[in-house]
Amino acid sequence: MKITFILFGLIFLWSCSSLTNSERQEGTLIEPELLKKDVDYAYTKLKEMHPQLYRYITRKDLDFKIDSIKQTINEPLTPTQFYFKLQPVITSIREGHLSLMIPFEKLKREYGGRKLFTYFKYYIKDDHLYIVANKDSIQNIKPGTEILSINNVPISFYINKYRKLISSDGRNTTFTPYYLKDMFFVFFSMENGFLEQVKIETLYNNKKQTFIIERDKQSEAEKAKSQTQANGNFHCPMNRNFKFLDENNSIAYINIKKFSNNKSDRFYKNTFERIKEAKSDYLILDIRNNYGGSLQEINNLYSYLVSEPFTLIKPSRLNSGYTPLKTNYFKKSSPLEYALKGITYPTYFFLKTLHTYKGNDGKFYYKIKADNVTKPNKNAFHGKIFVLVNGGSYSASSIISSKLKFDKVATLVGEETGGANDGTVAGFYSYQVLPNSKLTLPIGLLLVNPNITLTNSQRGVIPDVTITETLQDIINKNDVQLAWVKKEIEKEKARKIK
Numbered sequence: 001m002k003i004t005f006i007l008f009g010l011i012f013l014w015s016c017s018s019l020t021n022s023e024r025q026e027g028t029l030i031e032p033e034l035l036k037k038d039v040d041y042a043y044t045k046l047k048e049m050h051p052q053l054y055r056y057i058t059r060k061d062l063d064f065k066i067d068s069i070k071q072t073i074n075e076p077l078t079p080t081q082f083y084f085k086l087q088p089v090i091t092s093i094r095e096g097h098l099s100l101m102i103p104f105e106k107l108k109r110e111y112g113g114r115k116l117f118t119y120f121k122y123y124i125k126d127d128h129l130y131i132v133a134n135k136d137s138i139q140n141i142k143p144g145t146e147i148l149s150i151n152n153v154p155i156s157f158y159i160n161k162y163r164k165l166i167s168s169d170g171r172n173t174t175f176t177p178y179y180l181k182d183m184f185f186v187f188f189s190m191e192n193g194f195l196e197q198v199k200i201e202t203l204y205n206n207k208k209q210t211f212i213i214e215r216d217k218q219s220e221a222e223k224a225k226s227q228t229q230a231n232g233n234f235h236c237p238m239n240r241n242f243k244f245l246d247e248n249n250s251i252a253y254i255n256i257k258k259f260s261n262n263k264s265d266r267f268y269k270n271t272f273e274r275i276k277e278a279k280s281d282y283l284i285l286d287i288r289n290n291y292g293g294s295l296q297e298i299n300n301l302y303s304y305l306v307s308e309p310f311t312l313i314k315p316s317r318l319n320s321g322y323t324p325l326k327t328n329y330f331k332k333s334s335p336l337e338y339a340l341k342g343i344t345y346p347t348y349f350f351l352k353t354l355h356t357y358k359g360n361d362g363k364f365y366y367k368i369k370a371d372n373v374t375k376p377n378k379n380a381f382h383g384k385i386f387v388l389v390n391g392g393s394y395s396a397s398s399i400i401s402s403k404l405k406f407d408k409v410a411t412l413v414g415e416e417t418g419g420a421n422d423g424t425v426a427g428f429y430s431y432q433v434l435p436n437s438k439l440t441l442p443i444g445l446l447l448v449n450p451n452i453t454l455t456n457s458q459r460g461v462i463p464d465v466t467i468t469e470t471l472q473d474i475i476n477k478n479d480v481q482l483a484w485v486k487k488e489i490e491k492e493k494a495r496k497i498k
Contacts, residue, residue, distance in 0.1 A: 029076035034436035036070045039086060042441050045432045046093075049326060051319040051447040052425050056094035056170050056458060065089050079103040079437045080190055086439070088164040094458075096169040096419060097395070097426045101440040102190065116195065116215040117185035123474055124177045127156040129184065131202075132474050139211050143475045145204040150188070152199070162187045168418070169398075170458030174391030175418025178289065240264070242271045249278035251489060252381075255286040256301075259293030259396045265300060272304045272379040282489050283381050284482070286388040288414060292395025295427075295448070299370040302400060303377040305385060305409055310451075312403060313371050316427060317447040318364040324352040324445065326430040366427070366446055384492075385410035386485045389463055393417040395424060399450050401461040406452035414481045415468050417460035423449035 043066050046053055054062065069089050077085070080103050087100050120141070121133035131145045147155055162184060168175045189195070197214040239260050245251040252275045275283065285305075299312045318324065355367040387410045389401050398419025404410040427446025434441065467481045 029078060030082065030436050031076050032073045035073050035077060035082055038082070038434040038436050038439070039066060039070055039073075039089075041434055042086070042090075042432070045430075045441065045443060046098075049319050049323050049430055049443045049445060050095070050098070050425060051317050051323075051445065052095065053093065057092060062093065065092055079439055082437045083190070083439060084165070090441070091164060091167045094168065094170050095425050095444070096167045096172075096175065097424055097442075097444045099167045099442075101442065102186065103437075103439055114215050114217075116198065116213065117188070119213070119216075122181045122184065123471055124159065124181045124184070125471065127159050129155045129159065129181075130471055132471070138213065141202065141211065142204055144471065145202045147200050148203055148208070149201040150198055151192075152201075158184070158188060169420035169424055169460070172416065172418060172420065172458075172460045174416045174460060175394060176391075178390070178392035178418060240267050242267075242274070244278065244280070245284070245486065250280055250493075251282045251284065251486070252278070252280040253284045253286065256290055258290055259297040259301075261294035261297040264294070264297045268301060268304055268377075269379070272377065272381060275381055276379045280381075281383045283383060283385045284388065284485055285385065285410070286482070287393050287397045287401070288388050288390040288481070289392035290394070290397040291392065292397050292399075292419065295368065295370045295396060295399070298396050298400040299374060302403065303374050304380050305404070306376050306380060306407070307382060309373050309375050310403075310407070311371060311373050312451060313368070313399065313423070314449040314451050315359065315365040315371050316368055316449075318356065318366055318445060321356055321358065321364045323364075323430070324356050324366055324428075327352075327428050327445070368427075368446075371451075384489075386488075387412045388481050388485070389414045389417050389461065390469075390481075391415055391418045391460075393461075394419040395426060398461055399423065399448065402450040402452055405461060405464070406450070411465065412461065412463040413465045413467060413485055414463050415466060416462050419460060421450075421457060421459055421461045422452075422454045423447065 043062075066089065069085060073082075073085065083100055083103055090098055090100055119134065119136055119138045120131045121135075123130045123132045129147045131141060131147065132143050134141050134143060149155060150158070159180070162180060163176055165187060166176050166179050166183070195215070197212055200211050200213060202209050202211065239258050239262065240254065240256050242252070242254050245253050252271075254271060283305075295313070302310060302312055357365055357367065359365050385404075387401060387404055389397070389412055393401060393414075394417065398417040398421065401412060401417055402421045402423075405412050425444040425447050427444060427448055429442040429444055432441045432443060433439070465484065467484050469480055472478075473480050
């Protein structure tokens with residue numbers, strides 16, 4: 001699944017995009033009739049390609065929402081203004097991977113990495129926004145400070161508005177606070193532009209204060225570094241890390257920030273060789289705040305966690321036999337790339353067609369390696385496994401969590417995952433550009449279900465042991481979920497000694 005490229009592409013907007021037509025049109029006003037045509041165009045493409053459009057919303061309700069939004073468009077709007085109108089309708093479909101891409105090109109270029117809101121780390125609870133880290137000690141603002149307003153506008157107003165812009169799977173509610181804390185100031189900047197300073201009203205220890213926060217001034221070296229990042233050449237932090245948590249190496253700990261599949265084979269090979277060598281009895285797999293990524297990587301990881309052959313996912317359903325050919329093969333191609341792709345297109349066409357088949361139920365499916373039987377790896381772990389999850393465990397993270405729980409391979413600890421227990425629509429995408437606003441709507445083409453008995457709960461994966469963090473836990477860096485697992489392991493060790 002390519003959720004990583006959409007979700008993280010939205011979070012780190014200014015790191016990996018080039019000049020597009022939408023950038024040139026950001027300030028252009030578009031007539032109402034043209035915007036209404038864009039609404040119809042988006043809905044037509046969704047009905048044409050999305051394999052699970054009416055799972056969480058009835059056709060009648062979605063038709064009503066589409067008609068209603070067109071009635072509210074009665075004056076010219078910019079693409080950004082139109083985004084704020086159409087996106088809440090898209091999110092009402094309740095398919096987490098289905099979301100308009102943000103029209104933010106000009107601001108990304110101007111931003112250049114200069115800090116304003118990114119001085120701090122944040123936490124959202126209900127309608128409240130808190131600062132939980134201030135690494136640079138800006139204005140000596142303390143962790144735990146609540147931001148009450150920005151430029152005299154209450155934070156609750158923004159939270160309620162921006163919450164409607166975030167897609168979540170089904171009736172899940174745990175994902176939104178995690179993603180909203182990452183996206184809050186992206187949405188704010190879309191609305192308010194590239195501000196050099198803001199006034200924030202805060203509350204700490206029952207005392208209200210007002211601060212003026214200014215955007216930092218970069219050195220020439222920092223500007224050069226930011227420009228390099230803006231051109232797409234940026235350094236990403238390590239996706240995965242491994243360590244032992246005790247002196248005798250009996251507890252192995254693996255943290256995976258995202259399933260990028262980049263160098264994952266080597267990581268798992270080396271890691272599980274070391275765990276086997278150490279004869280560890282316990283493994284803690286931490287996929288909290290992991291927004292997902294590659295099915296191939298989680299299929300490989302699963303092979304290190306089981307003793308018997310397994311099939312990770314059910315056959316992936318398509319809306320039709322033609323949808324795999326609508327993946328924008330020539331998207332964002334230079335003239336030379338376009339020519340080269342023209343030469344290789346017959347091979348692409350053949351492979352897509354080869355992997356598409358019609359099932360006995362008359363529906364179309366797409367062959368993926370993860371829907372085949374996979375054997376356990378020779379270095380598979382045979383001890384007790386704990387998996388740490390939270391509302392930021394999304395997409396592929398939820399797929400593997402759901403499968404681990406169903407197969408009773410591991411004990412899940414934390415909170416309900418942000419992604420659905422029964423799977424989602426993702427895989428690969430058709431990027432539809434709305435003709436007049438030039439907003440892009442990526443439509444997932446594959447219905448991906450973990451190979452389990454589906455619950456139809458419309459919820460995330462419910463952990464075996466529910467433990468939630470408080471604001472104070474986060475400020476104090478008190479990892480209550482990991483602490484519970486370590487304490488449980490110590491209890492089990494004590495019982496064995498007796």
